[in-house]
Amino acid sequence: MSETHDDxxxxxxxxxxxxxxxxxxxxxxxxxxxxxxxxxxxxxxxNGFALPDTCExxxxxxx
Amino acid sequence: xxxxxxxxxxATDIRAGRLTAVSAVTAAIADIEARxxxxxxxxxxxxxxxxxxxxxxxxxxAAGDDPGPLAxxxxxxxxxxxxxxEVTTAGSVVLRESRPATQDATxxxxxxxxxxxxxxxxxxxEFAYGFATDNAHHGITRNPHDPARLAGGSSGGSAAAVAAxxxxxxxxxxxxxxxxxxxxxxxxxxxxxxFGTVPRHGAYPFAASLDVVGPFAGTLExxxxxxxxxxxxxxxxxxSVSTLRVGRLGGWFADNVSEPLARxxxxxxxxxxxxxxxxxxxxxxxxxxxxxxxxxxxxxLHLPHLRRHAQQYDPATRDRLMAGALQPxxxxxxxxxxxxxxxxxxxxxxxxxxxxxxxxxxxxxPRIDQxxxxxxxxxxxxxxxxxxxxxxxxxxGVPILSVPLAISGGLPxxxxxxxxxxxxxxLFAVAAELERAGLAGRVPLPMxxxx
Numbered sequence: 001m002s003e004t005h006d007d008x009x010x011x012x013x014x015x016x017x018x019x020x021x022x023x024x025x026x027x028x029x030x031x032x033x034x035x036x037x038x039x040x041x042x043x044x045x046x047n048g049f050a051l052p053d054t055c056e057x058x059x060x061x062x063x
Numbered sequence: 064x065x066x067x068x069x070x071x072x073x074a075t076d077i078r079a080g081r082l083t084a085v086s087a088v089t090a091a092i093a094d095i096e097a098r099x100x101x102x103x104x105x106x107x108x109x110x111x112x113x114x115x116x117x118x119x120x121x122x123x124x125a126a127g128d129d130p131g132p133l134a135x136x137x138x139x140x141x142x143x144x145x146x147x148x149e150v151t152t153a154g155s156v157v158l159r160e161s162r163p164a165t166q167d168a169t170x171x172x173x174x175x176x177x178x179x180x181x182x183x184x185x186x187x188x189e190f191a192y193g194f195a196t197d198n199a200h201h202g203i204t205r206n207p208h209d210p211a212r213l214a215g216g217s218s219g220g221s222a223a224a225v226a227a228x229x230x231x232x233x234x235x236x237x238x239x240x241x242x243x244x245x246x247x248x249x250x251x252x253x254x255x256x257x258f259g260t261v262p263r264h265g266a267y268p269f270a271a272s273l274d275v276v277g278p279f280a281g282t283l284e285x286x287x288x289x290x291x292x293x294x295x296x297x298x299x300x301x302x303s304v305s306t307l308r309v310g311r312l313g314g315w316f317a318d319n320v321s322e323p324l325a326r327x328x329x330x331x332x333x334x335x336x337x338x339x340x341x342x343x344x345x346x347x348x349x350x351x352x353x354x355x356x357x358x359x360x361x362x363x364l365h366l367p368h369l370r371r372h373a374q375q376y377d378p379a380t381r382d383r384l385m386a387g388a389l390q391p392x393x394x395x396x397x398x399x400x401x402x403x404x405x406x407x408x409x410x411x412x413x414x415x416x417x418x419x420x421x422x423x424x425x426x427x428x429p430r431i432d433q434x435x436x437x438x439x440x441x442x443x444x445x446x447x448x449x450x451x452x453x454x455x456x457x458x459x460g461v462p463i464l465s466v467p468l469a470i471s472g473g474l475p476x477x478x479x480x481x482x483x484x485x486x487x488x489x490l491f492a493v494a495a496e497l498e499r500a501g502l503a504g505r506v507p508l509p510m511x512x513x514x
Contacts, residue, residue: 016389022370024385031382032389038447039358039386042351043394046401049348057399058406061272063258063460063484 009033066228067091070136070285073231074178077135080124084117084135084180091137091182095229102205102214104223105183106142109149113137113182120178131178132288139233141218142184143191144168144276145265153267154187154217156200157368157375168265170234170276170293177292185220185233189377191269192361192384193217194244194449195434199377203431206249207508208474212428215245215449218279222249225279226475227508232280232289236266238273239353240423240453246279246465247423247477248449250506252286252494253279257484258460261293270360272399273353273457281505283498286464287491301492302417304335309493310416311338312481315346316452319438321426324476327468327502331420331478334500335493338420341412349405349455352398356458359395362388379446402458409459413483418493420478422452423465427474456481464490466503475506 006014010029013036017024024032068076076082092108099105120135140146143153145164152158166172171181186204188196196204196219204219206212207227214223218235222245225233235242237255246253254277266276278293280286291297311332317340320328332338343349365384373381412419425436434445456463456479464487466478482489497503 013389017385020366020388022366022385022388025373028373028378028382028385031378032385035358035383035386036389039355039390042354043390043397045348045351046355046398047394049345049401049404051397051400051404055400055403057396058402059272059399061258061402061406061460063406 067094067231069282070133070231070280071282071288073136074132074134077120078124078129084120085114087135088113088117088137088180088182091230095183098227099229101210102207102223102227103202104185104204104214104220104227104229105139106186106201106220107149107184109146109182112148113180116180120180131176133174133292134178136179137182137230138174138179139183139185139221139224139230140171140181141187141221141233141235143187143236143267144171144234146171146181146184149184151267153191154189154198154201155376157372164265166265169262171265173292173295174289183230185224187220188217189380190361190365191217191236191238191241192380193446194240195446196220196245197446205431206428208250208506209428211432212430212474213248213434213445215248215428217241219245221279222246222251222253225249225251225281228281232278232285234276235279236269236274236276237457238269239357239457240450242277242279243423243453243463243465243477243479244449246467248428248475250467250475250477251279251281252283252467252505253277253465254286254290254487255463256290256294256487257462260485268364270357272356272360283491283494290487298488298491301488301495304492304496307417307489307493308415309335309338310341310419312343312419312421313340314342315455316421319425319451320422323473324422324426327476328420328422328478331497331502334497334502335420341416341419343412343455344408345405346455348401349458350451352401352405353454353458355390355394355398356402358383358387359390362386362390405458409461410483417482417486417489419481421456421481423477423479424449425451427476452479460484462487462490464494466494466497467506469502469504470506
């Protein structure tokens with residue numbers, strides 16, 4: 001399928017994958033998109049929480 | 064077939080010369096070969112190496128040497144721990160052609176130094192990504208209490224092997240609940256130690272910000288001994304339970320709990336002095352943050368493999384990893400910032416409590432032919448949602464002991480006992496009290512046909 005006629009969401013996911021050097025095989029695309037939608041719901045939850053500017057990322061986490 | 068004795072009892076008998084390590088190891092292997100076909104918990108048996116190791120232990124004992132507190136005790140490892148001479152596959156054909164490990168994972172080496180003998184690798188969700196132990200390459204691990212049901216995951220082989228009495232203890236890993244979920248569904252003890260305190264060297268990673276390794280055991284005494292060996296030191300003396308302030312997690316952790324599990328939590332709370340309800344704020348967002356960090360780090364870790372041979376992966380794992388790798392940096396960084404905020408909330412809660420009680424799952428093991436659970440009135444995928452109560456606590460990195468509730472009839476149900484970082488001793492003290500009171504303990508198997 002040519003990307004010009006592709007579903008815009010599929011084209012976007014393919015473009016995102018290209019940015020990280022990943023080619024998503026066509027049969028994998030529906031599953032990747034379902035999982036991406038799920039992650040976006042979780043992302044909305046986390047991004048919807050206001051944090052103080054001084055709250056730093058916990059990259060080197062100490063419990 | 065008589066069931067495997069506890070590690071403590073086996074080691075005592077072997078050190079005293081009443082039993083040889085070779086007979087313990089060969090009996091365990093024979094038992095696996097005879098009975099594991101029913102549950103599929105084991106992926107490989109380290110037969111010749113394990114027997115050779117047992118012969119060494121017996122020679123040391125004959126020479127008057129003490130091989131250690133776990134002398135001759137057979138154990139199994141989730142197939143992501145390095146065992147010298149074996150290929151670590153992390154439950155995937157993707158790593159099948161890797162070179163064999165040249166040395167043991169640190170925790171395996173520590174257990175071996177204490178006399179224990181690795182005899183088998185155990186089934187898992189591919190690359191530890193799942194709560195079902197439904198592996199496209201090795202098949203599904205079935206719950207020993209009802210083979211028509213899930214064992215849970217991702218360390219399902221580790222939990223099922225102990226539940227079935229094939230091995231006295233096993234090793235697993237827990238990123239989002241992969242020790243606590245299967246321990247709970249299979250009715251055995253499990254421990255997720257404080258994040259960062261037990262070495263992960265030689266354990267194939269999943270999400271480095273969250274990964275923890277820990278033990279499963281059939282008895283609390285064994286769980287403690289194995290944990291201390293993995294940790295590399297004994298815990299301080301267990302505190303008296305009467306000095307501990309025990310709370311019960313409410314809010315997120317009280318919603319969706321099955322009726323039998325809610326009743327069991329009531330009974331435990333009453334026994335522990337009527338544990339006051341404590342609410343941990345923003346648990347839903349904590350679960351979301353844990354999900355996002357896991358997906359991003361797992362996706363990043365696997366990107367080189369996914370670029371080259373995506374089709375070798377279990378499709379369900381592959382699609383999740385690819386989606387994880389595509390997440391925007393802003394979201395992942397926000398999840399890590401949220402983690403910092405959440406840490407402060409967790410520490411605030413532990414200023415007024417020493418141990419918190421929470422459910423491990425919403426209820427009993429789901430059926431394999433209907434792998435769903437009910438959440439907020441909706442039927443949702445068990446593979447993705449069995450960690451409802453474990454994932455928010457994973458984000459905090461606190462120690463959690465998975466307690467099998469003593470159930471008369473029915474399928475196993477489990478609790479999480481949660482403490483402040485480094486307070487594993489408080490968890491063992493409360494767990495021992497629940498065991499003493501008859502409220503907790505490994506759930507015996509029904510008199511299964513064909514055993």
